[in-house]
Amino acid sequence: MLRIAVPNKGSLSGPAAEMLHEAGYQQRRESKELRIVDPVNEVEFFYLRPRDIAIYVASGQLDIGITGRDLLIDSGADAEEILPLGFARSTFRYAAKPGTITGPADLTGMTVATSYEGIVAAHLAEHGIDASVVHLDGAVETAIQLGVAQVIADVVETGTSLRNAGLEVVGEPIMQSEAVVIRRTGTDGEDPKVQQFLRRLQGVLVARTYVMMDYDCRVEQLEKAVALTPGLESPTVSPLHNEGWVAVRAMVPSKEAQRIMDDLYDIGARAILTTAIHACRL
Numbered sequence: 419m420l421r422i423a424v425p426n427k428g429s430l431s432g433p434a435a436e437m438l439h440e441a442g443y444q445q446r447r448e449s450k451e452l453r454i455v456d457p458v459n460e461v462e463f464f465y466l467r468p469r470d471i472a473i474y475v476a477s478g479q480l481d482i483g484i485t486g487r488d489l490l491i492d493s494g495a496d497a498e499e500i501l502p503l504g505f506a507r508s509t510f511r512y513a514a515k516p517g518t519i520t521g522p523a524d525l526t527g528m529t530v531a532t533s534y535e536g537i538v539a540a541h542l543a544e545h546g547i548d549a550s551v552v553h554l555d556g557a558v559e560t561a562i563q564l565g566v567a568q569v570i571a572d573v574v575e576t577g578t579s580l581r582n583a584g585l586e587v588v589g590e591p592i593m594q595s596e597a598v599v600i601r602r603t604g605t606d607g608e609d610p611k612v613q614q615f616l617r618r619l620q621g622v623l624v625a626r627t628y629v630m631m632d633y634d635c636r637v638e639q640l641e642k643a644v645a646l647t648p649g650l651e652s653p654t655v656s657p658l659h660n661e662g663w664v665a666v667r668a669m670v671p672s673k674e675a676q677r678i679m680d681d682l683y684d685i686g687a688r689a690i691l692t693t694a695i696h697a698c699r700l
């Protein structure tokens with residue numbers, strides 16, 4: 419049975435459960451459940467604090483886990499990323515009151531408040547900056563107002579929390595994060611159960627980012643049309659009852675669907691339709 423760590427709380431937990439559900443796995447019915455078994459898929463899910471997941475996976479007791487890239491790196495645990503999942507995207511940045519510092523070099527002698535001490539200590543050391551780090555559990559934006567630190571290093575998504583606290587970002591992002599699947603460093607990448615799990619999640623990612631496009635076009639326009647909709651392998655082309663016309667079917671990125679429909683129309687394609695993909699195995 420595959421043993422998988424899943425976030426039990428926070429920004430990662432809802433979207434992770436949703437993705438697992440879409441991939442056909444049973445999920446817990448109420449948020450107090452700490453472990454469930456999905457006998458049909460031969461998987462056991464452990465609902466753990468996102469910050470602890472890399473530690474459990476590195477211990478070898480659990481096969482894989484879903485956590486944030488920033489949490490994985492911050493933990494320093496012996497675990498590695500094997501699949502990015504595209505949700506809980508954020509940057510990790512320094513911030514301070516406007517006009518107090520211009521870049522990380524100015525941090526020398528200052529105190530930085532953060533919940534991600536591992537990332538910050540490594541970043542300061544890498545840049546040879548001698549600053550102190552104070553660990554806080556959350557709501558670190560308030561640390562400056564209350565005089566605990568002059569600078570913070572925190573997760574930034576929309577920037578609303580920084581704006582509300584009257585702070586602005588300093589320097590370039592320290593890292594880009596998103597939810598990721600992790601495993602213990604150096605474990606067997608060929609494990610068929612892990613591979614099947616990853617294929618299912620990849621299927622969800624594809625189903626979320628592609629739509630199926632169908633249209634009719636004249637044979638003379640086929641090469642131009644196919645260049646607009648190359649599909650994953652190659653589009654399906656079927657004859658129509660009307661001579662000189664074909665029907666074409668291909669997967670296209672959903673974000674580009676409207677532009678592709680315009681371009682197809684302009685070269686004479688008609689009856690252009692898109693339909694959602696519910697599940698997929700590439």
Ligand SMILES: Nc1ncnc2c1ncn2[C@@H]1O[C@H](COP(=O)(O)OP(=O)(O)OP(=O)(O)O)[C@@H](O)[C@H]1O
Binds near residue numbers: 468469487556596
């Ligand atoms: N506003 C946000 N937007 C996107 N990702 C976020 C956001 N806040 C936190 N994350 C991501 O969530 C993960 C942290 O999860 P964690 O549950 O520890 O904190 P949280 O989401 O802030 O929840 P809580 O503060 O309730 O514990 C990190 O990978 C982080 O990058």
Ligand SMILES: O=P(O)(O)OC[C@H]1O[C@H](OP(=O)(O)OP(=O)(O)O)[C@H](O)[C@@H]1O
Binds near residue numbers: 555557558575576580
């Ligand atoms: O740029 P934004 O869109 O505002 O998002 C970033 C904020 O979201 C998270 O906070 P959360 O609400 O989880 O509180 P916390 O600081 O207690 O973790 C994070 O720690 C930032 O404070």
Ligand SMILES: [Mg+2]
Binds near residue numbers: 556
């Ligand atoms: Mg938080």
